[in-house]
Amino acid sequence: xxxxxxxxxxxxxxxxxxxxxxxxxxxxxxxxxxxxxxxxxxxxxxxxxxxxxxxxxxxxxxxxxxxxxxxxxxxxxxxxxx
Amino acid sequence: xxxxxxxxxxxxxxxxxxxxxxxxxxxxxxxxxxxxxxxxxxxxxxxxxxxxxxxxxxxxxxxxxxxxxxxxxxxxxxxxxxxxxxxxxxxxxxxxxxxxxxxxxxxxxxxxxxxxxxxxxxxxxxxxxxxxxxxxxxxxxxxxxxxxxxxxxxxxxxxxxxxxxxxxxxxxxxxxxxxxxxxxxxxxxxxxxxxxxxxxxxxxxxxxxxxxxxxxxxxxxxxxxxxxxxxxxxxxxxxxxxx
Numbered sequence: 001x002x003x004x005x006x007x008x009x010x011x012x013x014x015x016x017x018x019x020x021x022x023x024x025x026x027x028x029x030x031x032x033x034x035x036x037x038x039x040x041x042x043x044x045x046x047x048x049x050x051x052x053x054x055x056x057x058x059x060x061x062x063x064x065x066x067x068x069x070x071x072x073x074x075x076x077x078x079x080x081x082x
Numbered sequence: 083x084x085x086x087x088x089x090x091x092x093x094x095x096x097x098x099x100x101x102x103x104x105x106x107x108x109x110x111x112x113x114x115x116x117x118x119x120x121x122x123x124x125x126x127x128x129x130x131x132x133x134x135x136x137x138x139x140x141x142x143x144x145x146x147x148x149x150x151x152x153x154x155x156x157x158x159x160x161x162x163x164x165x166x167x168x169x170x171x172x173x174x175x176x177x178x179x180x181x182x183x184x185x186x187x188x189x190x191x192x193x194x195x196x197x198x199x200x201x202x203x204x205x206x207x208x209x210x211x212x213x214x215x216x217x218x219x220x221x222x223x224x225x226x227x228x229x230x231x232x233x234x235x236x237x238x239x240x241x242x243x244x245x246x247x248x249x250x251x252x253x254x255x256x257x258x259x260x261x262x263x264x265x266x267x268x269x270x271x272x273x274x275x276x277x278x279x280x281x282x283x284x285x286x287x288x289x290x291x292x293x294x295x296x297x298x299x300x301x302x303x304x305x306x307x308x309x310x311x312x313x314x315x316x317x318x319x320x321x322x323x324x325x
Contacts, residue, residue, distance in 0.1 A: 009297040079231035081263030082206030
């Protein structure tokens with residue numbers, strides 16, 4: 001299946017595009033999507049543990065499987081400076 | 083209300099005299115009066131908020147000056163809360179501005195935010211944000227998170243038990259680094275303006291945007307729609323993390 005991913009913020013700059021597509025097997029998890037994203041764009045490696053990934057507008061466990069048609073969004077970590 | 087002070091604002095069709103009057107009856111508590119907080123306070127006072135309490139225990143430092151507009155070199159060493167009280171009173175004497183020089187902790191936060199219609203986050207501390215989140219949910223007071231780092235600003239308004247709280251999204255928040263946070267000087271003003279807009283929506287009963295992300299290099303705003311975590315220990319199960 002094709003997984004379509006919407007990128008937020010500087011991830012768009014890093015990827016040079018607003019959206020990504022990965023070819024994946026049924027049952028691919030959020031964690032595997034993050035791994036694919038990091039592998040393709042090593043600049044985001046430092047965020048790996050903290051990036052926010054939503055499936056259909058809900059932040060879910062990294063072990064959550066993704067199905068055909070799910071909307072995936074990857075957002076950089078929340079910032080805490082003032 | 084001075085006759086023409088808000089004239090141009092009241093010309094905004096979706097705002098008008100009615101919203102101006104609503105704003106004039108509202109009280110906000112701002113926790114943190116630095117880069118973000120000073121800008122947010124300035125905007126709210128100029129726009130005609132009824133009253134604002136600004137809580138900060140720090141003094142103005144030279145490292146603050148690149149990202150603030152109210153503080154000057156003459157203010158160095160003086161308490162931020164009191165400097166803001168004085169300067170914002172000069173900006174708009176119709177607004178009740180109270181500076182409070184105090185460290186916000188779990189033992190005093192409930193008293194400090196009592197009576198607030200909205201709590202604004204101007205801190206640079208992650209634990210304090212969790213504390214604000216706890217008291218917001220416990221006391222049913224909306225709050226508006228705002229944070230900046232490098233060239234990224236984020237804002238999220240929270241309506242207790244209706245929209246996601248900080249804890250709902252917190253499994254993905256990194257621990258605060260012990261070093262100083264890098265911040266581009268223009269970023270807090272932009273982020274504070276977004277924070278004030280979300281505050282305005284809360285006060286006027288308009289829907290919030292979700293988690294708003296502003297990235298300087300992309301020069302664009304984006305919104306990440308997030309649902310509440312049905313297992314959230316704070317806003318669902320009322321287990322306070324910091325209180």
